[in-house]
Amino acid sequence: MVYERDNIHRLTPYTPGEQPLVADVVKLNTNENPYPPPRAVLEAIHEVSADQLRRYPPPTAQQFRETAAKLHGLSPEQVIATNGGDELLRMAITVYCEPGGRGLGETYPTYSLYDVLAGIHGTTVSQVPLDEDWSVPEDFAAQLNDRGCRLALLVNPHAPSGRLEPLDKLERVARAFRGVLLIDEAYVDFAESDAIPLLDPARGLDNVLLLRTLSKGYSLAGLRFGYGLGHPRIIEALDKARDSYNTDVLSQAAAVAALRSRDEARESWKKVIAERTRLTAALAARGFTVAPSQSNFVLAAPPKGGLSAQALYRALHDRNIFVRYWDAPRIHDRLRITVGTPEQNDALLAAIADITSAARSA
Numbered sequence: 001m002v003y004e005r006d007n008i009h010r011l012t013p014y015t016p017g018e019q020p021l022v023a024d025v026v027k028l029n030t031n032e033n034p035y036p037p038p039r040a041v042l043e044a045i046h047e048v049s050a051d052q053l054r055r056y057p058p059p060t061a062q063q064f065r066e067t068a069a070k071l072h073g074l075s076p077e078q079v080i081a082t083n084g085g086d087e088l089l090r091m092a093i094t095v096y097c098e099p100g101g102r103g104l105g106e107t108y109p110t111y112s113l114y115d116v117l118a119g120i121h122g123t124t125v126s127q128v129p130l131d132e133d134w135s136v137p138e139d140f141a142a143q144l145n146d147r148g149c150r151l152a153l154l155v156n157p158h159a160p161s162g163r164l165e166p167l168d169k170l171e172r173v174a175r176a177f178r179g180v181l182l183i184d185e186a187y188v189d190f191a192e193s194d195a196i197p198l199l200d201p202a203r204g205l206d207n208v209l210l211l212r213t214l215s216k217g218y219s220l221a222g223l224r225f226g227y228g229l230g231h232p233r234i235i236e237a238l239d240k241a242r243d244s245y246n247t248d249v250l251s252q253a254a255a256v257a258a259l260r261s262r263d264e265a266r267e268s269w270k271k272v273i274a275e276r277t278r279l280t281a282a283l284a285a286r287g288f289t290v291a292p293s294q295s296n297f298v299l300a301a302p303p304k305g306g307l308s309a310q311a312l313y314r315a316l317h318d319r320n321i322f323v324r325y326w327d328a329p330r331i332h333d334r335l336r337i338t339v340g341t342p343e344q345n346d347a348l349l350a351a352i353a354d355i356t357s358a359a360r361s362a
């Protein structure tokens with residue numbers, strides 16, 4: 001017997017990047033930060049008492065909301081804490097998209113989880129292809145309005161290309177779109193600008209929601225902590241759809257300590273950015289086409305006439321070097337490579353040189 005709803009029965013679940021159980025892997029496949037989290041984060045976790053664990057956690061993570069609000073120059077009513085950025089996506093789809101229609105709009109390509117969450121909710125997805133240079137078409141909002149979308153998901157910097165759309169473009173989309181614009185800033189800590197200015201009341205925008213996560217910039221992917229920033233009315237609506245205790249007491253303590261250690265985290269962002277520049281240049285010198293990235297990964301197409309991206313992905317995997325490959329339109333000829341430490345990036349470059357020279361002499 002099939003008991004589940006039809007949309008769940010038909011759903012292809014999200015495929016996460018491989019998480020190897022062995023340690024000797026150069027892991028450049030899931031955009032984790034290669035540097036450790038700020039020291040104060042571990043101390044804060046250790047300081048959580050038995051009594052705090054015995055009780056339920058503060059339901060709205062109020063201390064975190066106040067810390068994040070202060071950091072971003074907002075009010076706590078503009079902040080919601082979530083179990084990873086992924087939970088914010090699920091909440092936004094639940095709150096704004098109608099099951100059976102009037103669903104979400106997105107670009108193609110984009111973060112593949114969006115479609116899975118829409119499939120779970122049973123709402124429609126409208127895709128607008130990105131331009132050749134991975135930029136968002138000027139009529140993105142108009143196309144979504146025509147299709148009755150209630151929620152637009154824009155990842156900025158874009159995944160998987162790493163391209164950053166400027167603030168004025170995002171503002172034009174927000175003004176033209178007749179639903180809520182969620183700007184997924186999962187990778188914004190590695191970029192030169194963010195979309196916080198769109199939340200300034202002086203701009204008069206009431207339909208912008210920003211997604212943030214501690215997974216990348218603060219090296220805390222294992223913690224599962226993200227948050228949303230938006231107009232108080234948006235936050236209030238999302239809060240109604242929140243699980244009663246969606247973030248636990250350990251992660252709340254760690255998340256507060258993480259934001260207070262922003263300067264320490266920033267040191268890791270600087271190192272990643274410097275390596276991103278070096279890796280981009282080194283890949284380009286080997287004939288790869290690399291999209292300019294403002295993120296902690298690069299999207300790189302191997303030189304034409306040599307090994308395909310898929311063959312290179314497999315050959316790297318055989319050497320315990322993990323990168324990401326999708327057999328999907330527009331990206332099947334590229335690899336998405338997380339920027340690692342200098343040693344990890346050197347290992348990757350050496351392996352690429354080795355694999356390609358072995359293929360040439362074969």
Ligand SMILES: Cc1ncc(COP(=O)(O)O)c(C=O)c1O
Nearest residue numbers: 084085086111159186213215226
């Ligand atoms: C584009 C994008 N958005 C959001 C997330 C959510 O991150 P998390 O749930 O770890 O906070 C990710 C994670 O990989 C991502 O790539």
